[in-house]
Amino acid sequence: MISENACLSFSQIFKDAVTSNVCDYFNDRCEITPLTDPGVITESNFIVLTITSCSFRFLSLLHFDSNELTVNYFSSPLSAESENSTKFIDQLLEFCNLVCGTMNRNLNNYYHYSGMSTPYVLSRPSLDYIVALNPGYVSYYEIAFNKSLSLHATVCICDFDTVDFTLDTSLVDSFTGDLEFL
Amino acid sequence: MSTSLIDSVVMTEGESNALLQSLMQQNAELTDQISRLVKTHQENIAMIKQEADDKKTQHYSALNELTLQCQTLEKQIEQLNKEKNTLLHEHHQSIQEHKVNIDSYMKSTTARRADLRDKLNGLANQIGDIAKFADIFNRWHEDMNSLMIQNKAMHEQNDRFSSIVRTIVILSVNAAIEAARAGENGLGFAVVAQEIRRLANDSENLSRDYSKNLYKNDLITTATFQDIQAGGKMITSALVGVHVTSKNLKNSLISPVK
Numbered sequence: 001m002i003s004e005n006a007c008l009s010f011s012q013i014f015k016d017a018v019t020s021n022v023c024d025y026f027n028d029r030c031e032i033t034p035l036t037d038p039g040v041i042t043e044s045n046f047i048v049l050t051i052t053s054c055s056f057r058f059l060s061l062l063h064f065d066s067n068e069l070t071v072n073y074f075s076s077p078l079s080a081e082s083e084n085s086t087k088f089i090d091q092l093l094e095f096c097n098l099v100c101g102t103m104n105r106n107l108n109n110y111y112h113y114s115g116m117s118t119p120y121v122l123s124r125p126s127l128d129y130i131v132a133l134n135p136g137y138v139s140y141y142e143i144a145f146n147k148s149l150s151l152h153a154t155v156c157i158c159d160f161d162t163v164d165f166t167l168d169t170s171l172v173d174s175f176t177g178d179l180e181f182l
Numbered sequence: 183m184s185t186s187l188i189d190s191v192v193m194t195e196g197e198s199n200a201l202l203q204s205l206m207q208q209n210a211e212l213t214d215q216i217s218r219l220v221k222t223h224q225e226n227i228a229m230i231k232q233e234a235d236d237k238k239t240q241h242y243s244a245l246n247e248l249t250l251q252c253q254t255l256e257k258q259i260e261q262l263n264k265e266k267n268t269l270l271h272e273h274h275q276s277i278q279e280h281k282v283n284i285d286s287y288m289k290s291t292t293a294r295r296a297d298l299r300d301k302l303n304g305l306a307n308q309i310g311d312i313a314k315f316a317d318i319f320n321r322w323h324e325d326m327n328s329l330m331i332q333n334k335a336m337h338e339q340n341d342r343f344s345s346i347v348r349t350i351v352i353l354s355v356n357a358a359i360e361a362a363r364a365g366e367n368g369l370g371f372a373v374v375a376q377e378i379r380r381l382a383n384d385s386e387n388l389s390r391d392y393s394k395n396l397y398k399n400d401l402i403t404t405a406t407f408q409d410i411q412a413g414g415k416m417i418t419s420a421l422v423g424v425h426v427t428s429k430n431l432k433n434s435l436i437s438p439v440k
Contacts, residue, residue: 052412115416
């Protein structure tokens with residue numbers, strides 16, 4: 001069972017992680033709005049990352065298209081001149097990795113033992129079967145990157161035990177550096 | 183005095199008598215004074231002697247008392263010395279016993295520490311071995327990539343199959359049209375064409391369902407293997423904590439006993 005507080009906390013952890021990494025990684029701002037209808041998510045692909053603990057697994061999905069606007073936005077930190085699809089995907093995966101790392105560290109304040117997967121890219125139709133994972137909580141978001149680019153995201157929590165915690169907003173993530181240390 | 187004697191030589195008899203009487207009177211007075219002085223001196227001597235005797239008696243008495251006290255003290259000192267020697271002996275024995283106990287305890291502690299060090303070394307080796315299990319999780323994750331490549335191939339095969347089915351549907355429609363043109367002679371062929379179209383429709387539905395299952399399979403496979411991979415990292419991370427604790431414990435055992 002997952003409590004309402006835990007659902008709100010997971011959502012907030014996700015939003016905080018995206019916002020802070022957009023700021024740190026792209027020196028930009030973003031606005032995150034919750035969605036009620038996943039039907040508006042039309043991007044052809046999504047990146048999925050999992051954070052696992054004994055009590056839950058936390059899947060974060062970032063939906064994207066490889067269109068010019070998205071490619072240009074996510075290629076910019078690496079090189080404005082040499083963007084190509086490979087580098088774009090690498091940058092996008094790295095960004096998702098950073099977001100997931102931030103969430104993982106934040107969750108460590110409440111769940112001492114947790115681990116994080118590497119990211120993987122899936123196609124949009126797979127999103128329709130998210131209920132097959134038997135989630136306790138699913139939420140959808142629109143992420144507006146400085147109003148120039150809009151993407152969607154999905155947060156999915158599968159609970160295997162009682163999951164109940166309340167986010168302590170005084171605990172600020174100050175980590176900057178490599179994510180993978182194991 | 184000599185001048186006075188010379189002067190007296192020229193005195194008259196009367197003057198000599200008077201002088202004689204005066205001298206005799208002076209002599210008597212002096213004698214009397216001497217007698218009083220002698221008496222006084224004798225009294226003083228007697229008194230001093232009495233005082234001396236009294237003091238002597240007192241001193242003897244005090245001396246006797248001091249002698250008694252000294253004897254008592256000597257006895258006490260002797261007793262104390264005996265007690266001191268007894269205590270020293272007991273204390274020495276106690277020290278010897280404690281030394282033996284401490285030596286025994288130290289030997290026992292050293293043996294236990296060595297045993298614990300061996301066990302901790304064993305534990306560290308086991309932790310190292312278990313940490314290698316992370317490779318298994320990575321291997322499983324690599325298996326996921328193989329599965330996903332396989333799924334992708336099945337997606338492509340299904341797309342091709344779907345395309346073939348769509349072509350068959352078109353062909354069956356065309357066959358039905360040609361059968362209709364053939365009139366009576368084409369009735370049998372029309373039945374076959376209709377059956378082929380029904381089979382093609384079934385195949386199309388099957389292909390659609392298959393495609394959905396492949397997408398569902400993609401998500402479930404990815405979520406499962408990511409769960410395995412993340413779980414592996416969680417276990418590895420926990421093992422690092424255990425390893426650090428065991429190392430600290432080992433270091434505290436290696437440091438000398440205080």
